[in-house]
Amino acid sequence: MTWDTIANIMIGGVLTGLVYALMALGLSVIFGVIKVVNFAHGEMMALAMYAAFVIFSTYGLDPLLATPIIAGGLFLIGYIMQRALVAPFVTRPEHEQFILLLAVAILLVNGLLLIFGPDAQSVMVEYGFDSFEVGPLILDKVKVYAAAASIAVALSLLLFFKYTRTGKAIRACSDNLRGAQVVGLNIKNLYALTFGLGAACVGAAGCLLSMLVDITPMLAPELTLLAFIIVIIGGLGSLSGALLGGVLIGASEALAGLLITPSMKSLFSFGLLILVLAIRPQGLLGKRSS
């Protein structure tokens, strides 16, 4: 094993990790504002992956170009889901929220199973085997594009929160809900927008991930779990933490594949999780709860 190989594999892991990061960002945005954990997160991601697959196999549209469409579609689904389903549960006990979203998750996975069957599908774009060569490094073209698109989506979300009136109003709700009521913010609507934005993130991430991995319905619960691991490692509710966690998990999965075998990758992710919980329980960039 040469240093070049190690570097290549690790960079591949980091690139995939950036797509994971976008997925986790969606979970973190929803939790950070609405304080509801979206237990159907990976399932929504699988829905987006199948959407990318259908659009690609029917119209031949590259998932990179389909990303805005699918993110938009998931935004609508998220918005409606919050308004119609989650909103009445926001003030109810956490286990009731859990059951509700678990039900959504089960419906989604089994719906996908019914329609597409259990076999793996894949999206094979023309440049699927191309790569960029930078000195001794060989970078998978698809991974580079997917990672770049993930960064672009994540960055625009962060800018939205920092500079737009609506973005600031969403932050205000998360900062002090009573204060948001006092100044007359429309909280129901802002919550629905937030769930929509979180869903759009996971939609974009699913669309991009469809180029990197085989798509099966059973991927969904794994992705939900992965999103949790990333968010807990990065720090619940911290957006930059979600990004860092994603990259770390991507790299650790690649390392597992390199050192042992790719099927052991969860061992490394969970190992990392346990390590973080033991040393820094609030997550790497999380704030200690008072």
Add this chain to the structure above:
Amino acid sequence: MLKVENLHLYYGDAQALSDVSLNVPDGEIVAIVGANGAGKSSLIRTLAGIEKPAQGTITFDGQDITGQPSYKVCELGLGQVAEGRQIFPSMTIKENLEMGAVINRGRAHAERNFERATTIFPRLKERLDQAAGTLSGGEQQMLAIGRCLMGEPKMIMFDEPSLGLAPALVQEVFQVIHRLNDEGITVVLVEQNVAVSLKMANHAYVLENGHMVMEGTGESLLNDDRVRQAYLGL
């Protein structure tokens, strides 16, 4: 300006307000006094649309606002400086002020109201990019009042504006309330500082265990033996 009739509010089975009626004429200062837990804050929150009353009607500026959500109530010009200030601690002072002007009513005059708020409280203007959570209690109260002004209110309900402030700042807050009233804003004042608020008020109400037990001009309550004993310790 504000008329409340036979208001009842429950938290689960517990009754917080019982048959509360109240009248706030245009341009006046109306004080509501009472012990801790008498229901003063519950009343303010119900008027602001944050709690939903079980019974009764609230009319503001000729419109029935009973059971309307807070964002609609704010839109009509009923502003609030809430108990505990309720600023946005991790956002900057500038962003806090902007949040006061998200409602359409404030959006139209955002620049003018920003000038107004920062003229009344020059200290806010010096620290626009500082996180609001790092401000002192007094400065946070100024920010809360400034943020409320950004929404172009016709009437402001102040809930314990002097709570936890140094005496010099208490003085300043009351002066600001006077000034805003002189500029035409109707004021509802809920205060633990009973003597000062009765002196300021044109009219006042005494709330006990969720019931309105007394009302009268500020001066007449100030001279009432029961009020003097119960709230002024005389």
